[in-house]
Amino acid sequence: MxxxxxxxxxxxxxxxxxxxxxxxxxxxxxxxxxxxxxxxxxxxNKNGPMLWPVFGIIPSVPLHQDDIYDWVTRALAKAGGTFWYRGVAFGGARGVVTGDPANIEHTLRTRFGNYPKGGYYQERFRDLLGGGIFNSDGSEWKEQRRLATSEMHSPRFVRHSYETMRDLVHHKLLKLLEARAGAAPVDEKPPQLDLQDVLLRFTFDNICTAAFGVDPGCLTVDLPEVRFARAFEEATELTLFRFLVPPFVWKPMRFLSLGRERRLKEAVRIVHEFANKTVLDRRAEMSKHGSLSDRSDLLSRLIEDENHNFSDEFLRDFCVSFILAGRDTSSVALTWFFWLIHKHPEVEAKVLSEIHQIILRRHPLAGREAHQDVVFTPEELTDMVYLHAALSESLRLYPAVPMEIKEVQDDDVLPNGTELKRGDRVIYCIFSMARMEALWGRDCEEFRPERWLREDGQRLVSESQFKYAVFNAGPRLCVGKKFAYMQMKMVAASVLWRYSVVAAEGHRAVPKVTTTLYMKYGLPVTLQPRVAGPGSSE
Structure with missing residues (x-):
C-alpha cells in the first residue's frame, strides 16, 4: 500500500x-x-529468489545456467520447501515452486482434477505433440491412458517389448561397443565414445520399434546421422525456448517464422512427416493383407482395434508422445547411472557379484569365458534386486525429468497454507527433493543403493510416489515404469558384465537446462573389456 x-x-x-x-x-x-x-x-519476500521489477525471476536464470537445479534446491531449502515466482510482466507466468511431498500429493492425487497440464503447457507443446497423451487433459487424456495401459500391460506387448529390447542390445548395442573397444591397438587405450549419444540412439530405436514397429537405424557401428532422430531431438529442445520467454516474444516469432521458431517448425515438419508416413504405410499393409496379426507394436494394435476407428492424426500424436517419453527418460537415467557407477567402484562390484550369482544358477560349472554371450531372461532381470536398487538411487539423485508443472484450475490452498489463484502454476522440483535432509536423511546427497533394500538385502523398499516422484504419481503414474526398469536392467547388466565403463578424466557432469536431465557435455568414456575373474570389478 x-x-x-x-x-x-x-x-x-x-x-x-x-x-x-x-x-x-x-x-x-x-x-x-x-x-x-x-x-x-x-x-x-525474504525467503524466495529475488523477483525483479518488470522481469520477475528471469534475470537470475542466466546467472545460474550451469547450476540451475542446485540453485532451485538452495532456494527451496531457504524457503522451507516452497517459494513464489513470477516471470516477465504481462507474460502470464506466476505460481509456486515446491518440493513438499504433501503439496505434491495434494496436486497429483487429492485434487487431481484441479491441477491439469493446463493451457500454458499444452500451448507450448501442441505443435510437436498435438493432442497426444502427454499433452492432454480430461476425457481425452483418460481414453489415451486407458488404451496405453491396456496395450502395454498385455502379455503380447510385454513379450514383444522384451524381444525387441533383447535383439537391439545383443545385435546392435554390444556389437557397437565391441567394435569401439577393439578399435585401438592392444598397447593403446581404446578411443573415447560419447555414451550419452549411444544410449539416446539405443532408446530411440527401441521405442520406435515398440511403438511404431519401425527401426530408424540410429544404432549402427558408424553412428549415422538419422534425419528423423535429429529433428525429434531438435524439436524437443527448441520447444523449451517457449517456456523461457513470454508469449509476446515467441508467438510473433512463430507467426513470422523467425529464428528458433522457424527451426522448430522445420523440425516438427520432419517428425510429423515420418510419423504420418508410418501410419499410412501401416494402414496400406492392413488393407493389403486384411490383418496385422503378425505385428505386436502399439501402432498396429491400435489400427487393428475393432472397437475404435482412430484418425491418422490421433495415431500420429499417440506414437510421437510415446517416443518422447521412451527416448529421453531411460537413456538419460542410464547415462547418470554409468557415471555414478564409475565414481563408486564398490557399488559396481556388488552389481557384478549379483549378476555373477544369477548366471551361475544357469551354468554352475562353466567359467567366465562361457558366460560372455549370456542373454538375460525376464526372470533373471527381475532377480537383480541390487541393480534395481542402484538404478532407483541413480534416478533419485538425477531424475530423468527434473521438474514438472501443473496449472491451477480453480482457487485452492495447498496443505502448507499457500493460497493459489486460478491460472497460477505449481512447479514441483524432483531433483531438489532428493537433496532434502528432511526427506532422505543426512546422507541425502550420497549415492547409496542400500537405502532401497530391506535388512535382508533381498527385498526392495517401497517409497511413497509423492516423496519419490521420478515416475510421476497419482493417476498419471508412468504406465511404462515396468518397461523402463526392464530396459535399464538389460542394458546395465549386459554392458557392465562385459566392460568396465571409465569416464574421461576431469569430465564435468553438469545437468543441461532442458525438460530432460541430459548431461550438458555428454559422457565421454572408454570401454575396458573385463578379463579378471567372475564378479571382479577390475
Whole structure:
C-alpha cells in the first residue's frame, strides 16, 4: 500500500511539474523507483529468489545456467520447501515452486482434477505433440491412458517389448561397443565414445520399434546421422525456448517464422512427416493383407482395434508422445547411472557379484569365458534386486525429468497454507527433493543403493510416489515404469558384465537446462573389456 501511495504521489508531481522536468530527472526517478521496488521485494519476500521489477525471476536464470537445479534446491531449502515466482510482466507466468511431498500429493492425487497440464503447457507443446497423451487433459487424456495401459500391460506387448529390447542390445548395442573397444591397438587405450549419444540412439530405436514397429537405424557401428532422430531431438529442445520467454516474444516469432521458431517448425515438419508416413504405410499393409496379426507394436494394435476407428492424426500424436517419453527418460537415467557407477567402484562390484550369482544358477560349472554371450531372461532381470536398487538411487539423485508443472484450475490452498489463484502454476522440483535432509536423511546427497533394500538385502523398499516422484504419481503414474526398469536392467547388466565403463578424466557432469536431465557435455568414456575373474570389478 505504501508503495502504491508513493507511486501515485510521484505521478501527480510529474504532472504538475512536467514542463520543468528534464530527461535526466525522469531517468533518476525511474532508477529510484526500481531500487525502491527491489528493497520492498526483498523485505516482503525474504525467503524466495529475488523477483525483479518488470522481469520477475528471469534475470537470475542466466546467472545460474550451469547450476540451475542446485540453485532451485538452495532456494527451496531457504524457503522451507516452497517459494513464489513470477516471470516477465504481462507474460502470464506466476505460481509456486515446491518440493513438499504433501503439496505434491495434494496436486497429483487429492485434487487431481484441479491441477491439469493446463493451457500454458499444452500451448507450448501442441505443435510437436498435438493432442497426444502427454499433452492432454480430461476425457481425452483418460481414453489415451486407458488404451496405453491396456496395450502395454498385455502379455503380447510385454513379450514383444522384451524381444525387441533383447535383439537391439545383443545385435546392435554390444556389437557397437565391441567394435569401439577393439578399435585401438592392444598397447593403446581404446578411443573415447560419447555414451550419452549411444544410449539416446539405443532408446530411440527401441521405442520406435515398440511403438511404431519401425527401426530408424540410429544404432549402427558408424553412428549415422538419422534425419528423423535429429529433428525429434531438435524439436524437443527448441520447444523449451517457449517456456523461457513470454508469449509476446515467441508467438510473433512463430507467426513470422523467425529464428528458433522457424527451426522448430522445420523440425516438427520432419517428425510429423515420418510419423504420418508410418501410419499410412501401416494402414496400406492392413488393407493389403486384411490383418496385422503378425505385428505386436502399439501402432498396429491400435489400427487393428475393432472397437475404435482412430484418425491418422490421433495415431500420429499417440506414437510421437510415446517416443518422447521412451527416448529421453531411460537413456538419460542410464547415462547418470554409468557415471555414478564409475565414481563408486564398490557399488559396481556388488552389481557384478549379483549378476555373477544369477548366471551361475544357469551354468554352475562353466567359467567366465562361457558366460560372455549370456542373454538375460525376464526372470533373471527381475532377480537383480541390487541393480534395481542402484538404478532407483541413480534416478533419485538425477531424475530423468527434473521438474514438472501443473496449472491451477480453480482457487485452492495447498496443505502448507499457500493460497493459489486460478491460472497460477505449481512447479514441483524432483531433483531438489532428493537433496532434502528432511526427506532422505543426512546422507541425502550420497549415492547409496542400500537405502532401497530391506535388512535382508533381498527385498526392495517401497517409497511413497509423492516423496519419490521420478515416475510421476497419482493417476498419471508412468504406465511404462515396468518397461523402463526392464530396459535399464538389460542394458546395465549386459554392458557392465562385459566392460568396465571409465569416464574421461576431469569430465564435468553438469545437468543441461532442458525438460530432460541430459548431461550438458555428454559422457565421454572408454570401454575396458573385463578379463579378471567372475564378479571382479577390475
Amino acid at each position: 505504501a508503495a502504491r501511495t508513493l507511486v501515485s504521489a510521484a505521478v501527480e508531481w510529474l504532472r504538475s511539474h512536467a514542463e520543468h522536468v528534464s530527461p535526466w530527472d525522469v531517468a533518476v526517478a525511474f532508477m529510484g523507483y526500481f531500487v525502491f521496488s527491489c528493497v520492498v521485494e526483498r523485505l516482503t
